[in-house]
Each structure stands twice: as structure tokens, then as C-alpha cells.
Amino acid sequence: MVQLGSCLLRGRGGNVVIRFALGGCTNRPFFRIVVANSRRPRDGKYLEQLGCLDPLPNAHGEKVAGLNLERLRYWLGCGAQLSRPAEKLLGLAGFLPLHPMTVTAAERLRRQRQREQQQPEAAPADSTAEPGTNTAPGTDTAP
Amino acid sequence: MLPALRRCRPGPVPLPALAAALGPGPFPALCPGWSPRAVPARGRKSRHDPPAKSKVGRVKLPPPVDPEELLVVLERYRQHRLVLNALRAEFRAEVLQKKREERLAAAGSLEEQEEHRRLMAWNDEENARQRARREERLRKQEEEEKRKKLEIAEKQARKMEAFVEEKEKEVLQLQEEAKNFITLENLEARIEECLDNPRNYNFAIDKDGRIVKRTVLS
Numbered sequence: 001m002v003q004l005g006s007c008l009l010r011g012r013g014g015n016v017v018i019r020f021a022l023g024g025c026t027n028r029p030f031f032r033i034v035v036a037n038s039r040r041p042r043d044g045k046y047l048e049q050l051g052c053l054d055p056l057p058n059a060h061g062e063k064v065a066g067l068n069l070e071r072l073r074y075w076l077g078c079g080a081q082l083s084r085p086a087e088k089l090l091g092l093a094g095f096l097p098l099h100p101m102t103v104t105a106a107e108r109l110r111r112q113r114q115r116e117q118q119q120p121e122a123a124p125a126d127s128t129a130e131p132g133t134n135t136a137p138g139t140d141t142a143p
Numbered sequence: 144m145l146p147a148l149r150r151c152r153p154g155p156v157p158l159p160a161l162a163a164a165l166g167p168g169p170f171p172a173l174c175p176g177w178s179p180r181a182v183p184a185r186g187r188k189s190r191h192d193p194p195a196k197s198k199v200g201r202v203k204l205p206p207p208v209d210p211e212e213l214l215v216v217l218e219r220y221r222q223h224r225l226v227l228n229a230l231r232a233e234f235r236a237e238v239l240q241k242k243r244e245e246r247l248a249a250a251g252s253l254e255e256q257e258e259h260r261r262l263m264a265w266n267d268e269e270n271a272r273q274r275a276r277r278e279e280r281l282r283k284q285e286e287e288e289k290r291k292k293l294e295i296a297e298k299q300a301r302k303m304e305a306f307v308e309e310k311e312k313e314v315l316q317l318q319e320e321a322k323n324f325i326t327l328e329n330l331e332a333r334i335e336e337c338l339d340n341p342r343n344y345n346f347a348i349d350k351d352g353r354i355v356k357r358t359v360l361s
Binding site for chain 2: 073074076077078079096097098099100101103104
């Protein structure tokens, strides 16, 4: 088995990142929120585990996540970068400000829902209007 | 975000309608910074497999970008980054503070610090004393050297003076003797003089150079 540890750490520069490591089984993902060197594999050796996230909703419809805020502060103070999903999760948790794309996605969803709501209103309005107009020409064109 | 800016169009337009309106083929005018990919980025096929016949006229366009929304999003990103950097700075300060406190705590109790300070003061005094002695020594050495140099220079000057005096004396003596030299003008006068005053060199001298007046026999 080839150990790539020293090649990773003594070649080009790398940086410390806080990201999600995927675990679990088929059709059952589970994420661990982990501090690792950015050049390690996603599920490889990490420096420290700062929490976990269960992406599937539980019996009460909640998605549960656990965070170690003390150590998170320490690593952020040491200069760790965050991956985008980690940033979004921390924004939703309230530890960091909300990520812009979370807000934008919510706005887009709301706009789409409004559009969909307006379209069914327009469609029944059209369909109720159409039989009224269709009956007249139908009687006219009847041989 | 910059590729999105480049891809800006007026308002979100549904893709199939646009594609149907403009017909098949690439639309470089609409998205000048984007060109359709010849090879797809991911999928079951590798880069050496040809695309399927059903995809012959397919043109993949990037997602449409609403410029107002884009500006709003950029502003949100800017503020988000401001807040994030401020938080990072604060956490960094926290970590440094903790490290400092830990170091101070590990340094030891008050007595140890007191003793450390005392010993450091004593060490400084010793260093100062040694430095004073060393400086004294160096100063004396320098003075000695200067004095010696002066002496040597004086001796040299004196030697030069003596030499010069000797030479001057020799020159004067020569000048004096030069008065008695026989030159071309004096030649005839001197010859006459010598011939007029014959001198008798018929005498003996002893080992000390004195002229012998009386002989053994007499």
C-alpha cells in the first residue's frame, strides 16, 4: 500500500479546509464535518472531526447536524478555509452569516412558486372562458 | 461571477423558445465569452468515444443570467465576505490570546518569575563589568600602540635629519675641496706653481703614519 502522506505535505503547498467527508452505505449518505489538508482524499485522513450531518430527514422531518463550535473557532482562527456546503450549513446554523446563494435560491423558489400559482389561476380562468366561446361557434358550424 | 456577467442577457428567457427562435447552430453573438463544448465534461463515455447521432445538432447553452439578480447577488457576496473576514480576524485574535495566556501560565509561578528576573539582572551586571574591563584593556592597548607609533615616527624623522645633515656636510666639504680642484683654467697656473715649489717626499713613515725623523743607526 502506498502511503502518500509525505508526498502530499512536502510538494506543492496545501491548505487546511473544513469540509464534508462522505460516509454511510448505498442510498444512505452520512457526512462528517472534518478539518483536513485540502490535498487529502475526501474520506481520507483528517486532522480533526468537528461535527456531523445527516442529510436524510428523520421521523419528525428534521435534518440533524452536530457542530463543535469551540474547535471550529480555533481552526478558523488558525486560518482554515471552508467548502461551500460547509459555509451554507454554518450560515443556516447561525454561526456564520447566511450564504448569499441560500437567500438567492430561496427567492428563486418563491418566485417560481408564485408563477406556478398564477399559471393554474390563469389556466382555469381560460378553460372556464373557452367553453363559453366554444359553444357559440360549435352551434354555428353544426351542419 | 465574471463568466456570468459575460453571459448576461436581458431578463431570464426560456431556453427552448430561444433555441427555436434562432434555429440550430452556435450563437456566439449572444454569449461571446462562451463556446459550446466539443467534448462533454462528464458521463459514461470517455473523450475518445464519438457523440451519439441523436446529439448531432445539439447545442448546449449556459444557464441564463439575470443582470439585476446578478448585481444583487454580487453585493450580497461582498457583504458576506466582509463579515466573514471580520469573524476570522476575531477568531485569530482569540487564538493568539489563548496561546499567550498558556505561555505565561507555563512560564511558572510568581516566585520563579521573580528569581528569573533577579538572575537576569545579575547576569546583566556581570556582563557590564566584563565589558568595562575589556574596554579599559582595549583603550590601554590603543594608547600603547599610538605611543609606539609616535616613537617610531620620531626615530625615523631623526634618522632622516641625521642623514640629511651628513649629506649636507659632505656636500659642503666637497664644495670646499672643489675650490682646490684643478680645472682647465687653473691648469697652467697650477703646473707653474708646482714646478716653482718643489717638495721633497723622501721620508719614511712608521705603522702609525707618523713621519720618521731619526733612524736606528744614528
